[in-house]
Amino acid sequence: MSTGLSAVGSPFKRVDATAKVTGRARYTDDCIMPGMRYAKYVRSPIAHGYVSTIDTRAALALPGVDAIFTFQDVPDVCFPTAGHAWSLEPAKRDVADRRLLTRHVRHFGDGVAIVVARDALTAEKAAALVEVSYEELPVITAAEQALASDAAAIHPGGNLLRHSEILANEPQEAIAAADLQQHASFQTPVIQHCHMEGVTCFAYMEQPDHIVIVSSTQIPQIVRRTVAQALELPWSNVRVIKPYIGGGFGNKQDVLEEPMAAFLTLKLGGAPVKVELSREECFFASRTRHAFSVDAELGMNRDGHLTGYRLNVLSNTGAYASHGHSIASAGANKISYLYPRSAFGFDATTFYSNLPAAGAMRGYGAPQVVYALECLVDDAAAELGLDPVDVRLLNVARSGDVNPVNHKTIYSAGLIECLRKGRELFEWDARKAECVNQTGDIRRGVGVACFSYGSNTYPVGVEIAGARLLLNQDGTVNLQIGATEIGQGSDTVFAQMAAETLDIPFEHIRVISTQDTDVTAFDPGAFASRQSYVAAPAVRQAAAELRGKILAHASVMTHKPVWSLTLLNGNVVLESCPEEVVMSVGDVSMHAYYHQEIGGQLLAEVSHKTTSNPPAFGCTFVDVSVDIPLCKVTINRIINLHDSGRILNPQLAEGQVHGGMGMGIGWTLFEEMIIDAKSGVVRNPNLLDYKFPTILDLPDLECAFVETYEPQSAYGHKALGEPPIISPAPAIRNAIRMATGVAINTLPMTPKTLYREFVQAGLIGE
Structure with a gap:
């Protein structure tokens, strides 16, 4: 066996970093x-x-x-x-x-x-x-207008795009049998992605x-x-x-x-x-996040056990279907892993309206439904006088649990460890104790929320990925991958995977970042936090195949049996004596290319279909101060903890989490497309009037990982790209409720929203 370096798990610099920071990277407009x-x-x-x-x-x-x-x-x-x-x-x-x-x-x-x-x-x-x-x-912007019997038809088939229902273990009976029935309604807004390149x-x-x-x-x-x-x-x-x-x-x-x-x-x-498209056109003529209305209920016993929950969702897809009902149904499938020992119900309706078309956005339905669920869990815990962390420790997924909807076994679940680690790092108990019996205009609160999220789209969609590895004359390797790098760092982790399986230096892997459908191996694209999970088997198999070809040619060159040779850090060595270098991979390649009779170009190409989809887990802890007269929220401390299996690159993983947390904070406290309910006109289609947080508006962002090992994964890892955005919103909302006693169920929690809620609660006058 090789005793080479472990490329996977190391904090290598991004392979595209220099090109991007020096301006050499060529984008579409270049x-x-x-x-x-x-x-x-x-x-x-x-x-x-x-x-x-x-x-x-x-x-x-x-x-x-x-x-x-x-x-x-x-x-x-x-x-x-x-x-x-x-x-x-x-x-x-x-x-x-x-x-x-x-x-x-x-x-x-x-x-x-x-x-x-x-x-x-x-x-x-x-x-x-x-x-x-x-x-x-007539302009239709809301569900009651769209689904009315006399509504003007936005499309020939009417305004109902689709309805679906998922039930597991009789949720209504489970809720009714509980000691406490908790109910609330939640609203989430239309927002835009605001990517730097239009x-x-x-x-x-x-x-x-x-x-x-x-x-x-x-x-x-x-x-x-x-x-x-x-x-x-x-x-x-x-x-x-x-x-x-x-x-x-x-x-x-x-x-x-x-x-x-x-x-x-x-x-x-x-x-x-x-x-x-101009930036203004991007707001109303590309895609947005679906606005959800969620009517939620759950049952909880006095000891904190969650007996069951049900979410009734109205999803506004806007003028065209785009991803349509799959957003709402995907949200259901993702949260069903979170509390798998509870009865589960999800009723969803997606309808057309005269809003700009909604489509995919980071989290793909999960942020909206997790917001409703995790707020309701917190409200029930408060009603019963229970600690919200303890309630979650009692109910969240554990390894060996079975998803009640799809009946899949959860093989790796580190959410309990995430909660325990977060409780310690965040100093939850001490901070919570400081938030009791508060008076005055500025009050503190702490909040927590959890999430679960899949690692691809299977079995809803086919999950296919391809990789091609080509050995150059100097012993370096070109990796051509169908998966698309869009800033998330996938090219870098694919290079790490290839380097580890081949056992050559990371620096010897060159990733061809441009995708070309006439040339590149097939892959559907970058979405669903799928790429590192779905493409990994193709990379691993291709690397193993190329490794075998290198050793087979080295065997021909040296007249040694192939089983006696292995690769170590870019060299062919003896399996029995790894410190004895037989020749470099470059020597093998030159011989294969240019010997007059023996060999040929050494390459390998694999296309692979994935048929597993393990969930990732995590949670957010947050400490906020609420200035009641100013209707202003300040985040004092926030930390995300993630179980994404084996972490492929700690530095890139931290960057992903920080980016997702920033977007989650923006969705919670800042962002909203203001659309006139009567005319359907977008009032703030620009980056002056549409408010999202810059680096100066964000607190210090912290994250930590609980590394599990997912046995269905090629390298033990699970999804990470989208999960960081999911749980900040309910955690912040729960902290505001602890601070003020006001349960705010409408996003974003801007001063406008807080003012309305605080007036209604009697905390401030009109």
Whole structure:
């Protein structure tokens, strides 16, 4: 056996760090092409209605305008946009309800025409010259309007997108039999992802029947398929290239502007055409987080045992389905691991409205439902006079538990250890004791909340990943991976995996970060906290195969049996005497490449399907001060603790947790898209009026890990990318309730919300 270094688990620097901090990394907007055309949408100023007339003559007369296309000019094809792998079962496919341009306007800013010009400014000027008149329809923004029997139909099938129910172990009976029945309703807002790089792509044709798209996307393979469907082309006629990407957080897990760019280059004879959304357009014309209304109830006995709980969810998907009902149903599937010994009920309805289309966003439904559940658990503990940490220690998942919904065994569960470790690090008992019997304008509170989260989409979606390893002449290895690096650090951990299995230095692995659907091994993309888990078996198998080929060729070169050789830190050594170097991997490679009769290029490629999906767990502890007259919350201390199995790279893992915590704090205390309930107009589609926390607005962020070993995993690890955002919101809310006695069930908890709640509670006057 090799006694080489362990690359997995070490804090290696990101493989893309230098390129990004020096500005050498090339993003979509850096890939300029000669003769580029620029497109600009003509967007609806109303949220619901039909185009009556459209006049493009003045715009077409503007010098520099190449073409204008309206809803009358695009293919009469509806296509889906959600970033899910294709399903062979039609019933499981995403809803196809989007056209390139529309006559039936369904949200503020919906696209009715598009201008193509020689420069971006001319395109913008021309778009403003297109004259459009509308026949307005009633604007629907809330569930009671959308689901009313006489509601105007936003789509031909009506406004109910889908309803589903999940029941395990008779939740209503379990709740009714408990000593305490706790009930509350919760509201979460529409928010935007606010990734640094906006939505941008361009398309061109290098062959008569082959469209090339360069895009800032999380899902290049899905973009390829969807563009082909939208334009009724063979899938192989579309090539998608993903260069470096400046963040997505789920927004770019949708097919956004790529079909339009492809359509325009087809119409313009293959000329390169760029479609780029302004920051304002990103707010109302890309995707948002679903607003949830959750009616929740649970039963708890006097000793703290949770007998059962049920959540009734209304999910507002906005004008188009996008990821639609899968957001609500995914939230149900993720939380079912958290309290697996309790009865479970989840009733969900997703409906269309005239809000901007909602899609995937970090956490994928879990933040909304965990907020409701973990607030309600805390309220029940308070009602019974029990410590909220003790209640969770009594009820949370343990190794060996079985998920009551899917009947899967939980093999690794470190949540109890997370709670115990957090209790100690945070000094929970001492801090909690300091928060009793408070008076005055400024009061302190502490809060805790837990989460569970899956490591991919199986069995709802197919989980396939591919990896290709190629040995260079100098003994270094190129790793080409289908999984998309979008800033989360996946390229780095894949290099660590390959280095560990091959037993060559980490620095000798070069990751080809650009995905190209004509070249790169297939992978659906970056979403569902899946990539490190799902791609790991492909990387490991490919590395093991390449390792075997290296040793087999070394055996031919040395006339030693292959079983007597092994690899150690980039060298071929004797298995029985590892300190004796036989030759370097570079020596093997040169011989394989250039010997006149023996060998060949040494490479390995593996495509692998994953059929396991272990849950990750964790919790948040927080200490807050609430200034009641100012309706202001200050976070004094906050810490996340995570069970993500074996930690692949501690430095990157900490960065992931800090980023997720920051987003969770933003969702809790700052962020909200303000949309007029009557008109559907977005009032704050910019980074001046839409408030999210900068580094100066955040407290010191702390995190710690409880390392378990997941036996179903190639390297013992589980999900980490999305979980850090989930539990800060309920923990902060629970701390505010402890401080003030007011249970605030509406996010975000801005001064506006706190003022309303404090007035109603009598803490302050109007």
